[in-house]
Amino acid sequence: MTVADALRDRARALGFLACGVTDLEPNRHGAALDRWLANGYGGTMRYLHRQAAKRKRPAGIVPGAIRAVVVLENYYEPAPPAPAGPVVRIARYARGRDYHLELIDRLEELAAFLRARGATITRCYADGGPVPERELASRAGLGWIGKNAMLIRPQSGSFVLIGSILTDLALPVDQPLETDHCGTCTRCLDACPTGAIVEPRVVDATRCISYLTIELKSAVPDALVPRLDGWAFGCDVCNDVCPWNERFAEPTGRAAYHDRAAIRTDDPSFFDRMTEAEFEARFGDTPLERPGLARMRRNVANAFRSLGQ
Numbered sequence: 001m002t003v004a005d006a007l008r009d010r011a012r013a014l015g016f017l018a019c020g021v022t023d024l025e026p027n028r029h030g031a032a033l034d035r036w037l038a039n040g041y042g043g044t045m046r047y048l049h050r051q052a053a054k055r056k057r058p059a060g061i062v063p064g065a066i067r068a069v070v071v072l073e074n075y076y077e078p079a080p081p082a083p084a085g086p087v088v089r090i091a092r093y094a095r096g097r098d099y100h101l102e103l104i105d106r107l108e109e110l111a112a113f114l115r116a117r118g119a120t121i122t123r124c125y126a127d128g129g130p131v132p133e134r135e136l137a138s139r140a141g142l143g144w145i146g147k148n149a150m151l152i153r154p155q156s157g158s159f160v161l162i163g164s165i166l167t168d169l170a171l172p173v174d175q176p177l178e179t180d181h182c183g184t185c186t187r188c189l190d191a192c193p194t195g196a197i198v199e200p201r202v203v204d205a206t207r208c209i210s211y212l213t214i215e216l217k218s219a220v221p222d223a224l225v226p227r228l229d230g231w232a233f234g235c236d237v238c239n240d241v242c243p244w245n246e247r248f249a250e251p252t253g254r255a256a257y258h259d260r261a262a263i264r265t266d267d268p269s270f271f272d273r274m275t276e277a278e279f280e281a282r283f284g285d286t287p288l289e290r291p292g293l294a295r296m297r298r299n300v301a302n303a304f305r306s307l308g309q
């Protein structure tokens with residue numbers, strides 16, 4: 001068995017949906033990243049400006065690394081039945097355990113596999129650091145970047161998380177997936193509640209509900225609150241409407257992503273009654289930890305306002 005086959009087997013055994021390898025040649029979308037930043041679409045995420053040079057030239061991220069091993073993780077969970085009446089919505093990936101925690105230990109196990117085969121550099125990233133993960137994933141043959149700017153795997157859709165390991169092990173690289181399978185479809189652009197997908201593959205984060213509910217520390221602009229469409233954390237709309245997900249998304253087998261039903265989504269005061277200590281105990285290991293209690297209160301209030309409550 002080749003090292004590449006053994007790597008894929010190991011990734012599968014660790015529960016990953018798919019695994020591919022690519023080099024660290026300059027990002028094919030570097031100029032598009034520059035335009036995106038220059039247009040101010042990154043909003044307050046200043047770290048993206050600081051990371052831009054490395055995102056455009058991933059060989060500069062970890063000196064000595066020459067390959068990226070990229071894995072996909074399926075987090076798809078069918079939507080639970082909603083209670084009657086107005087309810088706020090939480091993005092699928094945030095209804096269970098924090099995916100960073102869920103991914104990183106298994107990425108480290110895959111890194112140990114690489115070291116056992118001679119790698120001396122193995123740096124793991126789970127949606128962190130200056131790694132252009134979607135670009136690397138598509139170059140590793142794992143999917144194409146759809147008009148919703150998500151990585152879409154032809155066999156399973158876009159409810160996937162991306163993890164990567166930068167390494168000096170000279171693994172054979174996979175063929176990139178060059179075909180754009182979106183064709184003439186525009187469902188995600190048409191369905192986005194805030195019009196954040198300003199052109200195919202270009203999302204103005206300052207209008208995107210994910211940014212507004214997770215990254216933005218200040219108040220959500222008044223003009224956008226009515227368009228939140230009930231979302232209190234993240235937004236699944238441009239994934240939900242994608243025909244590739246309708247046809248191919250399969251429920252994840254990983255219990256960590258199962259809906260804990262931990263939030264009373266029909267209760268506008270759910271977070272208002274909670275202390276910081278209680279929030280930490282109940283949500284400290286979930287993605288809701290990122291905005292924290294104060295912003296979850298803001299988010300739930302805004303989400304109910306958007307529902308006319």
Ligand code: SF4
Pocket residue numbers: 148191192193194195196197203207208209210234235236237238239
């Ligand atoms: S996550 Fe929601 S708000 Fe953001 S681009 Fe997709 S549909 Fe639009």
Ligand code: SF4
Pocket residue numbers: 146147148149181182183185186187188189238241242243244
């Ligand atoms: S909804 Fe249509 S246009 Fe958007 S990503 Fe999916 S296939 Fe592409």
